[in-house]
Amino acid sequence: MTATAAMTSGRRTSEPLIALGLAAGPVVALGFTRFAYALLLPAMHDQLHWTFAAAGGMNTANAIGYILGAATSAWWARRLGGSAAFIWSLLISGVMLLATAVTGNYAALAAIRFVGGVSTAITFVVGSALAARIHTGNRRHRPAMLVAIYMAGVGIGIVLSGVVIPATIAGLGTAGWRFGWLAMGILAALALPPAIWAARRTPAPAVAAAGGHEKIRLGPLAPTFVWYVLFGAGYVSYMTFVIALLHSEGLHLGAQAAFFIVLGIASVIGTLTVWSRITGRLRQGHAPALVSVIVLIGVLPVLIWQGLAAALLSAIIFGATFMAGPTAATVLARRLLPAHNWTAGIALLTVAFSVGQAIGPLVSGLLSDTSGGITKGLWLSVILLGVAAVVALLQRDRPALPPAATTPPGAIANR
Known part of the structure; x- marks a missing residue:
């Protein structure tokens, strides 16, 4: 094996x-920041x-911060460098x-959640772009697999939350919510070293040809933008209030923990073993449409039936x-945009x-405060996800970009 072949093999x-x-x-x-809140x-x-409505407003404050963070993440990546923006926002x-964990004042908590939304959006968007750049070869399905590994971190975080937070609440009662947030902060500190190691080993971003000022063209992704708004509203309404629904139905803390842990494990396994393959193979808007339909089906068990079995099936x-x-x-942004626009494209999709x-x-919280209760609020998720599936089918592929335009250089570390 030549030295070049050995380096390529080691890289893969x-x-x-x-x-x-x-x-x-x-x-x-x-x-931690988004989904542990449900517990x-x-x-x-x-x-x-x-x-x-106040509980939903807290997540709305976080989401507004997330919008600002997503909208500015490409700017931060250019100003600080992708690795530095990822690491500092994670910190x-x-x-x-x-x-x-420090205060129970609603305004102060909303402000903290807002700032957390800004920083976590930068972390997620820049991290997604870094993950999209890891593979520098021409193996068609490998980028989707690597992005799926990155996304599996969400399920890992949900599992950790499902283990730690219910144990804290069980030991300390309702006042234990402060210690739950404290535990999430400590675990976040432990996540920094592997994140720093990985961020410093991703390839440098590609640059635009002929002066580097090529305008980003997002027209090819227009249906995906609309789909992503609807999908985001539908899935997060469920994630925000499903534990409150199970709590209102009398499911004990252990059952709530089991639901969250099963959901997280399913996320890791499904993302890595199923969707890493499907999203890389399905063309046009078929992947987001299929995702929307199955997520919709996943919401239905807790709306139609009560009890732990329905909750676990939904999870x-x-x-x-x-x-x-x-x-x-x-994956769609990577496929339909030139490489130097990946961070900006992913950022705008995240907006x-x-x-x-x-x-x-x-909106789900407002509906949940009416006579129909939380169940009425969660039916909003079903409606939004159904519309999202239809919109996703409008997405079309354009001819693939030549390899020179899509493959970032792999020899330079982004430090």
């Missing part, structure tokens, strides 16, 4: 490890005397988790599929996603 071997290290980003950005919501709702995200179906949405969006995530919990 290390690619999954780099993707796994980057997965520390979504562990914190979504697994802590019943205790915060009871002790802080919130309405469901700030951990600090915000710790800060959430398996929904959990195995929901993170395929960001995976599909990232669309965040708009949905800002609107969904607030």
Whole structure:
């Protein structure tokens, strides 16, 4: 084996490890900051005397920050460098988790959640772009697999939340919500070293030809933008209030923990073994449409039936599929945009996603405060996901870009 072949082989071997290290980003950005809130919501709702609209408003504050972070993430990546933007935003995200434990004041918590939304969006968007750049060869399906490893971090974060937070609440009662956030902040600090290691080993971004000022053209992704707004609103409404629904039905804390852990495990397994293959093979808008339909099916068991069996069935179906949405969006951006526009394209798609995530919990919370209760609010998810599936089918592929335009250089480390 020649020295060049040995280096290439070593590079391919290390690619999954780099993707796994980057997965520390979504562990914190979504697994802890976004989804752990669902587990802590019943205790915060009871002790802080919130309405469901107020509870949804807290996630809306986080989502508005997420919109700002997503909109500026490409700028931060250019200004600081992709690796530095990823690492610093991850650090700030951990600090915000710790800060959430400090106060019960609604305005202060909303401000903290807003700042956390900004930082976690930068982490997630820049990390997605870094993951999309790991593979520098021409193996068609490998980029989707590496992006899927990165997205699997969300499921890992959900599993960790499902283990730690219910144990904290069980030991300390409703007041334990503060220690739940504290534990998430400590785990976020532990996620920093692998994230730093991986970020420093990703290839440098490609640059635009002829002066580097080529305008980004997002027209080919227009249906995906609309789909992502609807999908974001639909899936996050479920993730925000499903634990509150199970709590209202009398499921004990252990059952709630089991639901969350099963959902997280299903997310990791489904993202890695199923969607890493499907999103790389399906063309046009078929992948996001399929994802929307299966996520919709995953919401139905807790709306039609009560009890632990229905909850676990919902956790398996929904959990195995929901993170395929960001995976599909990232793969589409990689396929339809030139390489130097990947970060900006992913960022703008994430803005669309965040708009949905800002609107969904607030509207769902308002519906949940009416006579129909939380179940009425969660039917909003079903409607939005159904419309999202139809819109996704409008997405079309354009002819593939030549390899020189899509393959970033792999020899330079992005430090």
